[in-house]
Each structure stands twice: as C-alpha cells, then as structure tokens.
Amino acid sequence: MRKIIYGGTSIFTGDRIADAILEYGAALAGASQADVIEFPGRDASGELRELRLLLGPASQMVSEDVDIEWPEILSPETVAHLDDLTADLTTLPDFALPTFGDQDDQRGTS
Helix, strand or coil: CEEEEECCEEEEECHHHHHHHHHHHHHHHHCCCCEEEEEEEECCCCCEEEEEEEECCCCCEEEEECCCCCCCCCCHHHHHHHHHHHHHHHCCCCCCCCCCCCCCCCCCCC
16 A cells, blocks of 8 residues: 655555556656546545546655555556556657658669
C-alpha cells in the first residue's frame, strides 16, 4: 500500500496504482498538459472510495510505502488505463520519411 500526499491531503492506494499515477503525472508535465483521473483508494479513515485527482504540469506529490493493515488495492483496469494514457504521451508516432525519386535511378552516372 502506498500513501500519496497531494495538496496537503493523504490518500492511500495500491502500489501499482500509485506508480502508474506518478508515471502519468510525469508524462503530463512533460507534455504541458493536465487531466483528471479516477482511481480506487482509501481516505485517512480507511474508507474505500473512488477518488478523482487533477494532474498537471504543476502537480507536486509524494508517494511513500506505508505499513497499514488494510488490504492492498488491486485494480488492473486502472493501471492498464493509466499506462495507456502515459504511452500516448510518451510514444512517438510512426511516420514515413520522405523519399526523393527512385533509388534505382541511374541519372547522373556515365
């Protein structure tokens, strides 16, 4: 379980979810973009909730391991979704390089 401290508030979520949030936040910052994400987590009282978080270029957050007896929050769908969003921002698009004439063209040779 990890604690994320953001905007003076502590929230708790699964290890993989927290890592995916930080990676996506870094990708958003690199692209000068912002997004609102939803993910499962626990508030300071331990209540399980669906949380919403604004991530953007100025987001400052800390994530740390915590030893709490609450069950680990697993959400493979959330992790996959955040990983996809991160990849969309960090993967260069495929494109074709321009070609100039036929490479087998023998012009200019004697």
